[in-house]
Amino acid sequence: MTEVRYVEATRTYPGTDTPAVDSLSLDIADGELLVLVGPSGSGKSTALRMLAGLEPLDAGAVFIGDRDVTDVRPRDRDIAMVFQNYALYPQLSVAENMGFALKQHGVPKEERTARVRETARILDLEPFLDRKPRQLSGGQRQRVAMGRAIVRQPSVYLMDEPLSNLDAKLRVQTRTEVVELQARLGVSTVYVTHDQVEAMTMGHRVAVLRAGVLQQCDAPSTLYHEPVNLFVAGFIGSPAMNLVDVGDARPPRIGESELALDAALPNDAGKLTVGFRPESLRVGDGPLPARIRTVEDLGSEMFVHVAVEHHGDTVPLIAKVSPPFEGTAGDQVGLQIAGTTHLFGEDGSRIASPAATLHSPGAVSRS
Amino acid sequence: MSTTVRPRVSRMIPPKMGRRPLLSDSWRRRLPLLPALLFLILLTQVPFGLSVYYSLTDWTVVPPGPREFVGLENYRELLRDDFFGEAIVTSIQLTVFPVIAALVLGTAFALLLDRKFFGRGVVRTMLITPFLLVPVVIGLIWKNQMFHGLYGVINWVIEKLGGTPVEFVSEHPTLSIIITLIWQWTPFMMLIMLAGLQSQPADVLEAAKVDGAAPFAIFRQLTLSHLRPYMELGILLGAIYLIQVYDQIAVITGGGPGSTNVPYYVFQRSIGGGWQFGEASAYSIVVVIASIVIATFALRVLSRLLKGEAAA
Amino acid sequence: MSGDDATPAVGERRWVNAALGGLAWITALIFFFPVLWMVLNSFKSEQDANTSPKLTFDPTLDRYREVTESAGGLLSFGEAFTNSVVIVLVSTLIVLALAIPAAYALAIKPIVKWRDVLFFVISTKFLPVVASILPLWILARDLDLLNTRVVLIILYTAINLPLAVWMLRSFFVEIPRELIEAAEIDGARLRGQLTSVILPLAAPGIAATALLCVIFAWNEFFYAVQLNPVEGSTVPVWVTTNVSTRGEFLAKLSAASVLACIPVVLAGWIAQKRMIRGLAMGAIK
Numbered sequence: 001m002t003e004v005r006y007v008e009a010t011r012t013y014p015g016t017d018t019p020a021v022d023s024l025s026l027d028i029a030d031g032e033l034l035v036l037v038g039p040s041g042s043g044k045s046t047a048l049r050m051l052a053g054l055e056p057l058d059a060g061a062v063f064i065g066d067r068d069v070t071d072v073r074p075r076d077r078d079i080a081m082v083f084q085n086y087a088l089y090p091q092l093s094v095a096e097n098m099g100f101a102l103k104q105h106g107v108p109k110e111e112r113t114a115r116v117r118e119t120a121r122i123l124d125l126e127p128f129l130d131r132k133p134r135q136l137s138g139g140q141r142q143r144v145a146m147g148r149a150i151v152r153q154p155s156v157y158l159m160d161e162p163l164s165n166l167d168a169k170l171r172v173q174t175r176t177e178v179v180e181l182q183a184r185l186g187v188s189t190v191y192v193t194h195d196q197v198e199a200m201t202m203g204h205r206v207a208v209l210r211a212g213v214l215q216q217c218d219a220p221s222t223l224y225h226e227p228v229n230l231f232v233a234g235f236i237g238s239p240a241m242n243l244v245d246v247g248d249a250r251p252p253r254i255g256e257s258e259l260a261l262d263a264a265l266p267n268d269a270g271k272l273t274v275g276f277r278p279e280s281l282r283v284g285d286g287p288l289p290a291r292i293r294t295v296e297d298l299g300s301e302m303f304v305h306v307a308v309e310h311h312g313d314t315v316p317l318i319a320k321v322s323p324p325f326e327g328t329a330g331d332q333v334g335l336q337i338a339g340t341t342h343l344f345g346e347d348g349s350r351i352a353s354p355a356a357t358l359h360s361p362g363a364v365s366r367s
Numbered sequence: 368m369s370t371t372v373r374p375r376v377s378r379m380i381p382p383k384m385g386r387r388p389l390l391s392d393s394w395r396r397r398l399p400l401l402p403a404l405l406f407l408i409l410l411t412q413v414p415f416g417l418s419v420y421y422s423l424t425d426w427t428v429v430p431p432g433p434r435e436f437v438g439l440e441n442y443r444e445l446l447r448d449d450f451f452g453e454a455i456v457t458s459i460q461l462t463v464f465p466v467i468a469a470l471v472l473g474t475a476f477a478l479l480l481d482r483k484f485f486g487r488g489v490v491r492t493m494l495i496t497p498f499l500l501v502p503v504v505i506g507l508i509w510k511n512q513m514f515h516g517l518y519g520v521i522n523w524v525i526e527k528l529g530g531t532p533v534e535f536v537s538e539h540p541t542l543s544i545i546i547t548l549i550w551q552w553t554p555f556m557m558l559i560m561l562a563g564l565q566s567q568p569a570d571v572l573e574a575a576k577v578d579g580a581a582p583f584a585i586f587r588q589l590t591l592s593h594l595r596p597y598m599e600l601g602i603l604l605g606a607i608y609l610i611q612v613y614d615q616i617a618v619i620t621g622g623g624p625g626s627t628n629v630p631y632y633v634f635q636r637s638i639g640g641g642w643q644f645g646e647a648s649a650y651s652i653v654v655v656i657a658s659i660v661i662a663t664f665a666l667r668v669l670s671r672l673l674k675g676e677a678a679a
Numbered sequence: 680m681s682g683d684d685a686t687p688a689v690g691e692r693r694w695v696n697a698a699l700g701g702l703a704w705i706t707a708l709i710f711f712f713p714v715l716w717m718v719l720n721s722f723k724s725e726q727d728a729n730t731s732p733k734l735t736f737d738p739t740l741d742r743y744r745e746v747t748e749s750a751g752g753l754l755s756f757g758e759a760f761t762n763s764v765v766i767v768l769v770s771t772l773i774v775l776a777l778a779i780p781a782a783y784a785l786a787i788k789p790i791v792k793w794r795d796v797l798f799f800v801i802s803t804k805f806l807p808v809v810a811s812i813l814p815l816w817i818l819a820r821d822l823d824l825l826n827t828r829v830v831l832i833i834l835y836t837a838i839n840l841p842l843a844v845w846m847l848r849s850f851f852v853e854i855p856r857e858l859i860e861a862a863e864i865d866g867a868r869l870r871g872q873l874t875s876v877i878l879p880l881a882a883p884g885i886a887a888t889a890l891l892c893v894i895f896a897w898n899e900f901f902y903a904v905q906l907n908p909v910e911g912s913t914v915p916v917w918v919t920t921n922v923s924t925r926g927e928f929l930a931k932l933s934a935a936s937v938l939a940c941i942p943v944v945l946a947g948w949i950a951q952k953r954m955i956r957g958l959a960m961g962a963i964k
Binding site: 400403404406407410413414418476479480484489492493495496498499500504507511518550553562604614617618634637638 | 700716729789801811817840869932943959
Binding site: 052084090092 | 855858860864
C-alpha cells in the first residue's frame with residue numbers, strides 16, 4: 001500500500017521572494033496515476049523534485065507510504081524517476097543502464113540479469129540490450145529510460161515530461177503504452193507535463209498548478225465540466241474555452257446581444273467573465289453578429305474562428321462544428337450559444353454554470 | 368480491472384523510518400574539498416606567515432647575524448630604494464607588453480587556423496610548440512642562437528638586408544626578454560582563442576550570413592563579443608604567470624639594469640647573493656600586498672566571469 | 680571546422696582561401712624557425728654551429744653522445760631525466776587526486792561559498808614563488824628534504840593545484856545535472872557518480888588539465904635549482920649545466936635542449952586536439 005502524500009509542502013528558491021511551490025497538499029492513492037500539469041513556472045517540476053528528494057522542503061512534509069521522507073536522501077526513498085532528457089549513462093550499454101541501480105544496491109548478478117531481461121521483454125528492448133544510447137533513436141532511448149525505472153520495482157514512479165522530446169506521432173502512441181503499462185504494474189505514479197491533452201488522456205486524476213499554487217485536483221472530466229476557476233477553465237481543453245469579459249452589466253452582454261441565463265445571479269456578483277466551450281457555440285443565423293476569420297478543417301471536425309465586436313474591441317472566438325460547413329473567411333454570420341455557460345467572478349472563481357442563450361439587444365432586459 | 372503484476376523478488380530498500388544522515392548536508396558537501404584546501408593552505412599560508420615574520424627582523428645570513436626584531440625598518444628602507452622602483456617598472460614592462468602582444472598575435476593565429484586549408488594540423492602543431500619548451504631552453508636558445516652578436520640568426524638576416532648587427536642582449540635587455548616571452552606565450556593565447564572560436568554557436572553565424580552581413584562586420588559584432596570572456600581569461604592567467612618570470616632573466620641577462628623584475632630583485636637580495644633575508648622578505652610582502660590589490664581589481668573581472676555563469 | 684581539406688565555403692573565392700592558407704604556412708614556418716634551427720644545430724659540429732648559419736653540413740650524433748655521458752659528480756642526463764619523470768608523474772597524479780573531489784565540491788554539489796573558495800584558490804598563485812622560497816628553503820633544510828625528489832613533488836603539487844581545481848571545476852559544471860540526479864536516485868554515492876558519470880564525460884577536460892600540469896611541472900626551474908642544485912635535480916637544471924663560459928657550446932647546448940624538450944613536446948603534439956576540445960568544452964564560462 002503505497003500512497004504518496006504532500007502535506008503543505010513548500011519550497012522557495014534562495015534569493016526569490018515567492019515560493020516555487022506554495023503549501024501543496026495532495027494525496028495520491030496506491031496505484032494511481034496522478035498528473036501534475038501547468039504552464040512553465042507553475043512549480044510542477046519542483047513539486048516532483050521535492051518528492052524525489054532533489055529539492056529540499058522549506059516547510060511541510062512529504063510521505064511515501066507511512067514514512068515521512070522529507071529528510072531522506074533520494075537513494076533511500078525507493079523511488080524511480082524518468083527524466084525529460086532521459087539521462088541515460090552514455091558510456092554504458094542499454095542493459096548496463098537498466099541494471100545500474102540494481103548494481104548500486106547490491107542485487108546479485110543473476111537476479112540483475114533476469115530482471116533486466118524481463119523488463120526489456122516488456123518494452124521490446126531485447127534486440128538493443130548491447131547497444132549504447134547514442135546508437136538508439138529517440139523513441140528507443142525513451143523506452144530505455146522507462147525500463148531503467150521499471151526494473152527497480154519501486155514504490156513510486158516519478159516522470160518528468162518523459163514524452164516531451166518525442167515527435168508528435170510517437171508521443172500519441174507512447175502515451176497509450178505508458179498508461180497500459182502503469183495499469184499493469186499498479187504502482188503509484190506522479191507524472192509531470194505541460195501538455196494538457198497529455199494530462200487529460202493519461203491521468204486518473206489531474207492536479208493543475210499555477211505559480212506554485214494548486215488550483216484543482218480532480219478526474220479529467222470534472223476538470224473539464226466543473227473548472228473551479230478561470231485559469232483552470234482556460235487551461236484545460238483544446239481549443240481553449242471562449243472567455244469574454246462582460247463587466248457588471250445586467251443582463252450580461254456579448255457585443256450588443258444579451259445573455260439569458262436560466263438561473264438568477266447573486267446581486268453582488270460584480271464584474272463577470274463568461275466562458276463557453278467551442279462545442280457550445282453555434283455558427284449560423286444567431287443573434288450575435290460575427291465575421292469568420294479562418295476555418296480549420298480537420299476532417300472529422302471543423303473549427304471556425306470568428307471575430308466579434310465587443311466593448312469596442314475585436315474579440316476572437318472559436319466554434320466547433322461538424323462537417324459539412326459552408327462558410328469561408330470574411331463571411332458575416334450570426335452566433336448562438338447552446339449549452340452550459342460558466343460565469344466567473346472578479347477573483348476568477350466560478351460562481352455558477354447556468355444554461356444560457358443569446359438574444360437580440362433588449363429582448364432580455366425588457367422581459 | 369487487469370491484475371497487477373508485481374513479482375517482488377528481493378526488496379532493495381527495507382522499510383524503515385526515515386534515517387537522519389550522520390553529517391549535516393553542508394558538511395558532507397564540504398568534505399571532498401577539504402584535502403585540496405588544507406594542502407594549499409598549509410603550503411602557501413605557512414610560508415607567507417613566516418615571510419611576514421622575517422620581514423620584521425634584520426636577519427642576515429652572510430655574514431651570519433642575530434635575528435632581531437626591527438619592526439617596520441625594512442619597509443622604510445624599501446621606500447628609499449631606487450633599485451626597487453626600477454624593478455617595479457621592469458616588472459610592468461615584462462608583464463603588460465608580452466600579455467597584450469601574445470593576445471593579439473594569438474588571436475590572429477587562431478583566426479588563421481579557424482579555416483580549413485591543406486596541412487592545417489601540421490601548421491597548428493608548429494605554432495603551439497614554443498609553449499611546450501622548457502623556459503630555460505627558450506632563454507638559452509634565443510640568447511645564443513638568435514640574438515648572438517656575431518653568429519645569431521637575426522643579425523644574419525639584418526646583415527643580408529644591409530643593416531648593421533645589433534647586440535640584443537647587452538644593448539636591449541628588456542626587449543630581448545620581452546621577445547622571448549611573447550614567443551613563449553602566444554601559443555597559450557592561441558589555444559584559448561581557438562577554443563573560443565570553436566565554441567561559437569554555429570546557428571548565430573549562419574543567421575548573420577543569411578542576413579547579408581559582411582565577414583568583417585560579423586567578426587566585429589558577433590565574434591569579438593563572444594571571445595571577450597576568453598580574452599579575459601587569457602589575460603588573467605597570462606598575467607599571473609608572467610609577473611613571476613624568472614627563468615629567462617636568469618639565463619639571458621642574469622639580472623642587470625633593464626631586465627630585473629621584482630621577483631628577480633628579491634632573489635638577488637636574498638639567496639641570489641645579497642643574503643639579506645629580513646630585507647628581502649619585506650620586499651616580498653610588498654609584492655604580495657600589491658598583488659592582492661591588483662587581484663581585487665581582477666576580482667571584478669573574475670566575478671563577472673563567474674556571475675555570467677550563474678546567470679547562464 | 681575540422682579536417683584539412685581545402686574546400687572553401689559556398690561562394691568564397693578559391694584564391695582567398697588559398698592565400699590565407701599560404702599565409703598561415705609562412706607564419707608558422709617563421710614562428711617555428713628557432714625550434715627547427717635548434718634541432719639542426721644539434722646535429723652539427725661546434726664549428727659548424729658557431730659560424731654564419733649554414734644549411735648544409737655533415738650531420739653527426741656526437742653532440743648527443745657528449746651530453747648524455749655521465750660526468751661523474753655532476754648531474755647526468757640519465758639521473759635528471761629519471762628524476763623529472765618521477766617527480767612530474769607523481770605530482771600530477773596527486774594533483775588530480777586532490778583536485779577532482781575539490782572540483783566536485785565546487786561544481787556538482789556546490790558548497791554555498793564556492794565563489795570565495797575559488798577566488799582563494801586562484802589567489803594562492805598571486806604569491807610570487809620568490810617570496811615563498813626563503814621559508815620553504817629553511818623548512819626543507821630542517822626537515823632534511825633538500826636535494827630530494829619529495830620536496831619538488833610537494834611543491835609542484837602546490838603550484839599546479841589551483842589551476843587544476845579551476846579547470847576541472849569548469850569542466851564538471853558542464854555535466855548535465857540530470858545525469859548526476861539519475862545516478863543519485865539510482866543509489867550511487869560519490870565514488871559511483873565519479874566513475875560512472877563524471878570521469879567518462881569529463882575525460883577530455885581531465886586530459887587537458889593533466890597535460891597543462893605536466894607542462895608546468897616538467898618545465899619548472901626556480902624551485903628545482905634552489906632546492907636541489909645537484910642531487911634529485913631535474914632536466915631544466917641539467918640543461919643549464921651545458922653552458923660553458925669558455926669555448927663554443929651552441930651545438931652541445933642544442934642537443935641537450937632537444938633532449939630536454941622532447942617528452943613534453945611530444946605529449947603536447949599528441950594531445951593538442953584533445954586540449955583544444957577540452958578548453959572549448961568549458962574551461963571558460
